[in-house]
Amino acid sequence: MTFFCPTCWKEIKGIDTICPFCGADISEYANKDFEEKLINALRHRERETVQRAVYILGRRKSIKAVHPLLKLFKQTDNTLLKIGILNALNEIGVPEAKEFIFKVIDSDTGIVKRMAREIIDRESINHAE
Numbered sequence: 845m846t847f848f849c850p851t852c853w854k855e856i857k858g859i860d861t862i863c864p865f866c867g868a869d870i871s872e873y874a875n876k877d878f879e880e881k882l883i884n885a886l887r888h889r890e891r892e893t894v895q896r897a898v899y900i901l902g903r904r905k906s907i908k909a910v911h912p913l914l915k916l917f918k919q920t921d922n923t924l925l926k927i928g929i930l931n932a933l934n935e936i937g938v939p940e941a942k943e944f945i946f947k948v949i950d951s952d953t954g955i956v957k958r959m960a961r962e963i964i965d966r967e968s969i970n971h972a973e
């Protein structure tokens with residue numbers, strides 16, 4: 845399991861009680877719903893925080909995040925964010941997330957379409973090995 849500081853979102857060790865990067869008291873977060881916080885961070889006004897939350901939700905294979913991620917994908921015009929969301933959906937890996945990536949290949953254009961294609965291709969190569 846990978847742990848992330850809920851304040852600066854850097855990767856930390858599960859045993860840390862104080863974030864070694866920003867000094868945040870992490871012990872107080874142990875009892876709170878970290879996944880819920882990450883999903884809330886998808887609505888953060890700073891793009892970098894949103895990107896980070898998308899990435900972490902993917903790494904944590906957060907099934908709860910699938911719908912919020914799909915919604916965010918449809919709302920944003922930011923290509924980098926869209927690609928981040930596709931990668932996260934692929935990591936989460938539930939059928940609904942995978943189907944969405946295929947839908948993007950069919951309906952999107954340009955680099956987002958190409959990246960969706962690449963994610964699916966990469967996946968089939970990994971399965972073949």
Ligand SMILES: [Zn+2]
Binds near residue numbers: 853
């Ligand atoms: Zn921190």
